[in-house]
Amino acid sequence: MNRINQKLQEDKKLLSIYFTAGYPNLDDTVKIIQDLEKNGVDLIEIGLPFSDPLADGPTIQDSSTQALKNGMTTEVLFNQLKDVRQSVNIPLIIMGYFNPMLQYGVEDFCKKCQEIGIDGLIIPDLPVDVYHEEYQSTFEKYGLINVFLITPQTSGERIRYIDSVSNGFIYMVSSASTTGAKTGFGDEQTQYFERIDSLNLSNPQIVGFGISNNDTFTQATKYAKGAIIGSAFVKHVTNEGIETIDSFVKNILD
Amino acid sequence: MNYNVDEKGYYGDFGGAFIPEMLYPNVEELRQKYLKVMAEPDFQKEFNQLLKDYVGRPSPLYFAKRLSEKYNTKIYLKREDLNHTGAHKINNTIGQILMAKRLGKTRIIAETGAGQHGVATATVCALMGLECIVYMGEIDIARQAPNVARMKMLGAKVVPALSGSRTLKDATNEAIRDWINNPVNTHYIIGSAIGPHPYPDMVTRFQSVISEEIKWQLMEHEGKENPDYVAACIGGGSNAAGTYYHFLHEEGVKIIAVEAAGLGVDSGESAATSVLGKEGIIHGCKTLLMQTNDGQITEPYSISAGLDYPGVGPMHAHLCKTGRAEFLSITDDEAMKAGLELCELEGIIPAIESSHALAIFKQKQFKPDDVIVMSLSGRGDKDLQNYIDYFKI
Numbered sequence: 167m168n169r170i171n172q173k174l175q176e177d178k179k180l181l182s183i184y185f186t187a188g189y190p191n192l193d194d195t196v197k198i199i200q201d202l203e204k205n206g207v208d209l210i211e212i213g214l215p216f217s218d219p220l221a222d223g224p225t226i227q228d229s230s231t232q233a234l235k236n237g238m239t240t241e242v243l244f245n246q247l248k249d250v251r252q253s254v255n256i257p258l259i260i261m262g263y264f265n266p267m268l269q270y271g272v273e274d275f276c277k278k279c280q281e282i283g284i285d286g287l288i289i290p291d292l293p294v295d296v297y298h299e300e301y302q303s304t305f306e307k308y309g310l311i312n313v314f315l316i317t318p319q320t321s322g323e324r325i326r327y328i329d330s331v332s333n334g335f336i337y338m339v340s341s342a343s344t345t346g347a348k349t350g351f352g353d354e355q356t357q358y359f360e361r362i363d364s365l366n367l368s369n370p371q372i373v374g375f376g377i378s379n380n381d382t383f384t385q386a387t388k389y390a391k392g393a394i395i396g397s398a399f400v401k402h403v404t405n406e407g408i409e410t411i412d413s414f415v416k417n418i419l420d
Numbered sequence: 421m422n423y424n425v426d427e428k429g430y431y432g433d434f435g436g437a438f439i440p441e442m443l444y445p446n447v448e449e450l451r452q453k454y455l456k457v458m459a460e461p462d463f464q465k466e467f468n469q470l471l472k473d474y475v476g477r478p479s480p481l482y483f484a485k486r487l488s489e490k491y492n493t494k495i496y497l498k499r500e501d502l503n504h505t506g507a508h509k510i511n512n513t514i515g516q517i518l519m520a521k522r523l524g525k526t527r528i529i530a531e532t533g534a535g536q537h538g539v540a541t542a543t544v545c546a547l548m549g550l551e552c553i554v555y556m557g558e559i560d561i562a563r564q565a566p567n568v569a570r571m572k573m574l575g576a577k578v579v580p581a582l583s584g585s586r587t588l589k590d591a592t593n594e595a596i597r598d599w600i601n602n603p604v605n606t607h608y609i610i611g612s613a614i615g616p617h618p619y620p621d622m623v624t625r626f627q628s629v630i631s632e633e634i635k636w637q638l639m640e641h642e643g644k645e646n647p648d649y650v651a652a653c654i655g656g657g658s659n660a661a662g663t664y665y666h667f668l669h670e671e672g673v674k675i676i677a678v679e680a681a682g683l684g685v686d687s688g689e690s691a692a693t694s695v696l697g698k699e700g701i702i703h704g705c706k707t708l709l710m711q712t713n714d715g716q717i718t719e720p721y722s723i724s725a726g727l728d729y730p731g732v733g734p735m736h737a738h739l740c741k742t743g744r745a746e747f748l749s750i751t752d753d754e755a756m757k758a759g760l761e762l763c764e765l766e767g768i769i770p771a772i773e774s775s776h777a778l779a780i781f782k783q784k785q786f787k788p789d790d791v792i793v794m795s796l797s798g799r800g801d802k803d804l805q806n807y808i809d810y811f812k813i
């Protein structure tokens with residue numbers, strides 16, 4: 167069974183952390199992954215940096231720009247990760263935009279992911295319909311779970327469709343925004359979380375965007391199976407470096 | 421061969437809508453409604469009325485006698501430079517503002533390179549009383565200062581794009597991010613034949629008034645509807661798409677697309693996408709774009725802010741791949757000289773974008789009885805400082 171599905175069966179709320187690969191330094195990737203696992207993080211999203219990240223706010227944009235300047239490429243990332251499964255057991259997801267994958271070759275990319283032990287992909291600009299028609303069989307051939315986003319504006323009908331194409335979890339974007347744009351939740355989010363919860367979807371949901379601390383983590387996971395922290399972690403790494411990942415994670419979980 | 425968009429939003433291998441889910445409701449609403457809205461008689465009436473009374477259409481088709489004599493061929497200039505606001509861009513913004521109103525949107529965003537699209541958007545927003553925010557690269561803000569001032573006078577808020585190359589590509593990124601953050605009340609008026617489906621087709625249709633007019637105007641001049649060539653410069657490709665539209669399926673009409681070579685196609689400082697680009701995804705569509713082997717979008721260069729874009733619209737990628745259009749590239753120097761030549765021979769100061777198209781006569785030989793219709797996409801007022809600096813006037 168895919169590590170993502172296994173993890174989703176555990177009887178606990180899941181904490182997923184996003185970081186940009188190659189940032190702050192090119193070779194920090196594996197150390198960040200190991201530290202996150204050691205400190206109790208359940209799932210990791212490894213950001214493959216892109217020059218034009220449309221769905222991201224300034225924090226992740228800047229980290230991506232720096233990572234590319236540091237020399238990060240698809241090939242470099244795969245090399246850094248080639249032995250990662252000797253030391254890391256939790257699910258690993260690569261999050262990136264579609265063009266770099268297209269240039270690498272979608273099938274080659276998937277194959278490489280399987281060899282390394284990557285469990286899933288999140289590709290914000292690969293629409294579910296295109297995935298379904300053109301790429302689903304390739305992803306499945308290499309045992310990869312593709313994760314789709316839904317937002318407060320996604321219609322019920324489309325959520326059902328996305329649920330039917332998904333085979334891991336649904337990434338529930340907390341509000342209409344780019345990453346890092348808003349923090350904290352209001353009534354609007356609570357109503358949205360309740361609405362999605364009441365749909366009884368076959369895939370569990372993990373909430374992302376707007377989660378930065380214990381408070382927002384708790385609110386988000388009241389209804390959902392877990393929560394994803396991205397910009398807040400990247401900010402932490404920017405300000406504090408990668409030596410204090412333990413205190414960052416502790417602050418979220420306690 | 422079909423050169424128009426198909427029902428799935430593709431031109432051959434190019435097009436589609438590669439957008440984050442956050443944009444899906446907006447783009448899907450537009451996709452479902454744009455053709456219906458455009459076909460409504462009251463939409464058509466309002467659109468045509470504004471093009472006539474407000475924009476000043478039809479724009480003249482002018483036989484450039486002295487230019488023709490110099491190059492020993494027959495050159496007609498389609499005078500989009502005489503439109504209100506000084507370029508073809510307003511054809512599209514009039515169409516899209518009427519669309520936005522019918523979709524119930526109250527807030528308008530746009531990206532701009534040369535500032536012509538920004539001015540055209542600010543203009544129609546003032547006309548309709550809608551809020552207007554224009555994203556513009558920091559570098560373009562500096563090199564197109566008169567247009568920044570115009571936008572401000574027209575009541576628009578101009579927001580500098582500070583990321584990446586700080587030019588058109590980055591302004592487009594910022595506009596898309598704004599749309600993600602404001603999904604309900606906002607319409608994004610894209611300024612070229614780019615972006616996710618249905619934008620390239622919608623923009624092309626609004627601009628197609630150019631070739632519609634050329635047909636009857638050429639009949640008056642030459643006693644025939646079809647020229648031997650149509651030619652236009654290509655940034656994202658909206659003036660070109662409009663100039664080609666009614667000739668795409670006319671076999672006797674050859675199509676010329678003119679890209680900006682910057683300092684030279686092989687100089688590393690260029691925007692000649694058809695030569696330097698590969699298939700990939702930019703701003704929501706699959707098309708030709710300049711990128712690294714690793715799929716990172718590279719930063720283009722051209723002296724002309726309106727052509728300084730690392731991609732071309734998907735229709736043009738298809739015209740290029742199928743060989744329907746011949747692509748030429750023109751350097752900064754060639755364009756500037758051609759611009760000055762038009763001033764001297766015809767008394768017309770062209771936009772630097774349009775000067776790129778004008779420069780093809782030094783590169784390509786035409787026959788004495790060839791009829792060439794060229795889009796003079798804009799006037800050079802906004803570029804005066806650049807001409808002054810370049811020629812030390």
Ligand SMILES: Cc1ncc(COP(=O)(O)O)c(C=O)c1O
Nearest residue numbers: 655656657658659726773797798
């Ligand atoms: C006068 C003029 N011509 C051409 C262009 C290029 O745009 P497009 O390729 O969409 O016509 C611009 C863009 O700003 C422009 O201002």
